[in-house]
Amino acid sequence: MKIVKNEKDLNLKMPVLGSEEYLKIKSPVYGWIVDENFILPFFLDKRLVFTRMVFTNEPIAKKDNLTIENEKKILNEMVEFVRKQKICDFIYKAQSNVVFNTCPEGAECVEWGTYLKDIQMNDEELLMSFHSKHRNVIRKALKEGVEIKVTDNVDVIYENIKETLKRQNSIHYPSKDYLKKLAALKENALFLTAEYKRKIQGSAVIIYDKNRAYYMYGGSIQRPLTGSVNLLQYEAMKILRDKGVKKYDFVGARINPPKNSKYEGIQRFKQRFGAELKEGYAFRYVYKPFKFKMFNLISKLYLKSKGYDYIDPIDSIKGSK
Numbered sequence: 001m002k003i004v005k006n007e008k009d010l011n012l013k014m015p016v017l018g019s020e021e022y023l024k025i026k027s028p029v030y031g032w033i034v035d036e037n038f039i040l041p042f043f044l045d046k047r048l049v050f051t052r053m054v055f056t057n058e059p060i061a062k063k064d065n066l067t068i069e070n071e072k073k074i075l076n077e078m079v080e081f082v083r084k085q086k087i088c089d090f091i092y093k094a095q096s097n098v099v100f101n102t103c104p105e106g107a108e109c110v111e112w113g114t115y116l117k118d119i120q121m122n123d124e125e126l127l128m129s130f131h132s133k134h135r136n137v138i139r140k141a142l143k144e145g146v147e148i149k150v151t152d153n154v155d156v157i158y159e160n161i162k163e164t165l166k167r168q169n170s171i172h173y174p175s176k177d178y179l180k181k182l183a184a185l186k187e188n189a190l191f192l193t194a195e196y197k198r199k200i201q202g203s204a205v206i207i208y209d210k211n212r213a214y215y216m217y218g219g220s221i222q223r224p225l226t227g228s229v230n231l232l233q234y235e236a237m238k239i240l241r242d243k244g245v246k247k248y249d250f251v252g253a254r255i256n257p258p259k260n261s262k263y264e265g266i267q268r269f270k271q272r273f274g275a276e277l278k279e280g281y282a283f284r285y286v287y288k289p290f291k292f293k294m295f296n297l298i299s300k301l302y303l304k305s306k307g308y309d310y311i312d313p314i315d316s317i318k319g320s321k
Contacts, residue, residue, distance in 0.1 A: 210244050
């Protein structure tokens with residue numbers, strides 16, 4: 001097992017979220033953990049005296065017919081490799097798009113998933129694959145004259161996403177600078193708005209490659225015109241399909257969320273596009289418990305001073321059960 005720091009040395013084209021172009025947006029310190037079977041992209045987030053490792057993609061297979069046991073092996077060996085090399089203080093929950101098939105031994109593991117939609121079909125087939133409620137409001141939005149536009153106006157996208165997440169009392173909205181860096185991915189980035197009478201109703205930030213598109217961020221005004229955000233998703237799928245993309249990933253899903261919770265509502269919205277739930281796991285691995293505890297404490301105090309609550313993402317998933 002080793003760390004590779006240059007994508008050219010991998011001798012295998014990486015998916016967009018495992019590419020060097022994407023990783024260097026996340027952090028100046030990044031790489032790929034490699035063994036004989038898999039490649040595992042990561043970046044290091046260094047803040048104050050804390051260093052956390054974050055994975056951006058599931059283990060990428062270097063050969064066919066690999067099994068869950070093979071994935072378990074690399075994760076177990078990775079944990080020990082990172083420990084011996086003293087690479088980080090803790091392995092943080094991977095990005096929301098990452099769904100592991102298994103977890104390393106000794107990790108704090110939770111169920112995690114994502115909704116995937118096959119988009120390789122014509123316009124009518126795609127629409128008919130949606131739940132009738134989605135179809136009806138999409139047709140209504142079309143009749144009302146809602147327009148879906150491809151845009152490079154990062155400011156508009158940023159304000160819409162920020163407004164949405166602040167309304168939900170969440171601090172997890174991307175910075176304007178980060179969105180500009182994603183937009184610079186050009187052939188791998190799609191920024192969309194839904195507009196009604198020239199007023200924005202919703203927005204979407206999508207990162208994609210030929211295999212999969214990832215709905216990374218989305219926003220809406222407080223009371224969007226009925227069907228406008230549904231139409232936004234439909235048109236996004238059509239645009240991406242025409243670019244040769246095979247699947248649309250709604251990015252992140254809690255397994256069996258509480259009844260009538262906001263998570264259940266969000267996931268119902270995704271599922272009604274005819275998307276199938278891919279089930280798996282997320283995990284964290286703590287090498288230095290005291291530093292992990294201090295990281296969480298400082299994060300909570302800082303965000304509390306800004307009017308927000310902080311909870312570690314793994315604890316949040318556990319607490320939603």
